[in-house]
Amino acid sequence: MKLYIETVGCQMNELDSELVVASLRKDGYELTASPHDADTILFNTCSVRQHAEDKIYSALGRLKNAKREHPGKVIGVLGCMAQKDQGLIFKRAPYVDLIVGPGQLHQVPGLVREIRAGGGQRMEVSLNRKDGTREQIERSHESFDPLRDPAMRPTPYQAYVRIMIGCDKFCTYCIVPSVRGPEQSRPPADIVAESRQLANEGCREIILLGQTVNSYKYREGDHTWRLSDLLASLHDIEGIQRIKFVTNYPKDMTNDLLAAVRDLPKVAKYLHVPAQSGSNDVLARMKRGYTVEDYREMIARTKEWMPGVAVSSDFIVGFCGETDAEFQLTMDLVRECRFKNSFIFKYSERPGTKGAELYPDDVPDEVKRRRNHELLALQNEISEADNHAFIGREVEVLIEGPSKAAEKEAAAADAEAPSPNGPLQLTGRTHCDRIVVFEGNPRQIGHTLPIIIYDANAHTLFGEIATRHSGPELFTLSVPLQTA
Numbered sequence: 001m002k003l004y005i006e007t008v009g010c011q012m013n014e015l016d017s018e019l020v021v022a023s024l025r026k027d028g029y030e031l032t033a034s035p036h037d038a039d040t041i042l043f044n045t046c047s048v049r050q051h052a053e054d055k056i057y058s059a060l061g062r063l064k065n066a067k068r069e070h071p072g073k074v075i076g077v078l079g080c081m082a083q084k085d086q087g088l089i090f091k092r093a094p095y096v097d098l099i100v101g102p103g104q105l106h107q108v109p110g111l112v113r114e115i116r117a118g119g120g121q122r123m124e125v126s127l128n129r130k131d132g133t134r135e136q137i138e139r140s141h142e143s144f145d146p147l148r149d150p151a152m153r154p155t156p157y158q159a160y161v162r163i164m165i166g167c168d169k170f171c172t173y174c175i176v177p178s179v180r181g182p183e184q185s186r187p188p189a190d191i192v193a194e195s196r197q198l199a200n201e202g203c204r205e206i207i208l209l210g211q212t213v214n215s216y217k218y219r220e221g222d223h224t225w226r227l228s229d230l231l232a233s234l235h236d237i238e239g240i241q242r243i244k245f246v247t248n249y250p251k252d253m254t255n256d257l258l259a260a261v262r263d264l265p266k267v268a269k270y271l272h273v274p275a276q277s278g279s280n281d282v283l284a285r286m287k288r289g290y291t292v293e294d295y296r297e298m299i300a301r302t303k304e305w306m307p308g309v310a311v312s313s314d315f316i317v318g319f320c321g322e323t324d325a326e327f328q329l330t331m332d333l334v335r336e337c338r339f340k341n342s343f344i345f346k347y348s349e350r351p352g353t354k355g356a357e358l359y360p361d362d363v364p365d366e367v368k369r370r371r372n373h374e375l376l377a378l379q380n381e382i383s384e385a386d387n388h389a390f391i392g393r394e395v396e397v398l399i400e401g402p403s404k405a406a407e408k409e410a411a412a413a414d415a416e417a418p419s420p421n422g423p424l425q426l427t428g429r430t431h432c433d434r435i436v437v438f439e440g441n442p443r444q445i446g447h448t449l450p451i452i453i454y455d456a457n458a459h460t461l462f463g464e465i466a467t468r469h470s471g472p473e474l475f476t477l478s479v480p481l482q483t484a
C-alpha cells in the first residue's frame, strides 16, 4: 500500500506528518512521491493564512478525476484546516473520505482501515473552545507523540520534539488557539525519554516545539518545571550535541531561561522571538500583551547576557488599520534590533478570530505588498552586513547534508546517492543558526566541524573546512574524520 502525504505550514505540522507516517507504516504503508500511484493521499493542512487553505482546496480539486477513475483511493484532509472547516470540506470536495483535526491524528490508521472496509466518509475533530469545560476540551486535543519515523525528519541527525500543544494567548489575528486547543505541556519525563530514544537512533540536534515554547510549565508535586529546567535535563543526554527551541513568546523570555541558554553549552545561542509590530497601537489591536518598550527591554537584556546571540523575529504587515507611520515604527524596531532574519507576512484575515470580528481588513493589498518588500529589503541589508562580519572567522558547524544546489544537481543528473567518499557541497548551521555552505565529504554529515568563512550574503555563509598546520609540511583536519 502506498501513501502520499503533503504537508503545509509550520514545524508542528511537519512533526505531525512524521508521526502519521510512522503509524501508517505499521499498517504496511510505504511512502510514494506521487499522488497518482498512491492508495491513500493525505494533506496535512495549515489555517494561518488564506493562501495556505486555497492551495489545499486547489490540490483537492485536481484529485476529483483521479477519485472518479479510482474510487478505492482514500483522500484525507488532516490538521488545522480540517479542524477549522470540518464538514465544509465534504461540501466543497464531496469525494474527500477523511477529515481529522490535529488533536485526533492518532485515529488516522483506524479511520483509513474503516474507510477501506467500506465504512464511508469519516470525520474526527476536537471540541471547539466553547463546547465544553477546559478539561473536556484539553482531553479532546490529545497530543500524539510516541511513534517516530527517521525517514520523515529534516535529516536523520535532527528531530523535532513537541513539548507542548495549543495556545491560550488569543492574539486577535491568530486561529491557532481555536484549532490547536488549550495550552498543555507534556510531562518532562516523556520528553526526556523521547529525546534519549532519538539520541540512540543517531540524532544529534533536537528542536523543541511549542506555539509559545517558553511558556512551558508542568506541575509535578511541589515543583513546577519550566523550560529552563527541561533544557538542563535534556542537556545531560549523551549523543545530543545541540538543542534549539521555537517559537518564543516575548513576555515569557524570563531570566532563568536566558541563564539556561547562556550557561548550557549545547543550547544554541539563537532565539526566535516574534515581535509582530513596532507600534504599540498595532500591538494593542493584535492583543499581543506587551509594548514595544517591553520588547526592546527583552532584546537588550538578551544581548547583554549573551553578546553574539542571534535573534530572529516574525512581522505581520498591513494589520487592520496599520498606518504608514505605524509601519515606520516597525522599520525602526528592525533597524534597532538587527535581527538575524525575519519572517514577514502580509496580514490575512482569518474568519473565527477576534481580529476578523472587531476590525476591518482595510489596508489595500498593494500597500501590504509594498510594506512587505520594504521591510524585507531592510532586513536583508542588515542580515548581509551582519553575516559579512563572519568573514575570516572560524565557526563550528553541525553538518546537515548536501546543500540545496548539490541536491538539485543530483536530481537533474538523476544521480544515485553520492559516493561516500567523493567531494560534495554540504550545508550545516552554526551555533547561532546561520546557514553555512562548504565543500566537504558525505562521511562528514552528522558531525560538527570547524569551518573558516570566506564569503557571505544575506542568507548564507560560505566557508572551507579548517585545517591545522601540525608539522613542517603537514596540514591536518582539526577534527579527525570518522565514518558515519
Ligand code: SF4
Pocket (backbone or CB within 6 Å): 167, 168, 169, 170, 171, 174, 175, 176, 177, 211, 212, 249
Ligand atoms: S501566541 Fe498568538 S500568534 Fe502565537 S500561536 Fe498563540 S495566539 Fe497565535
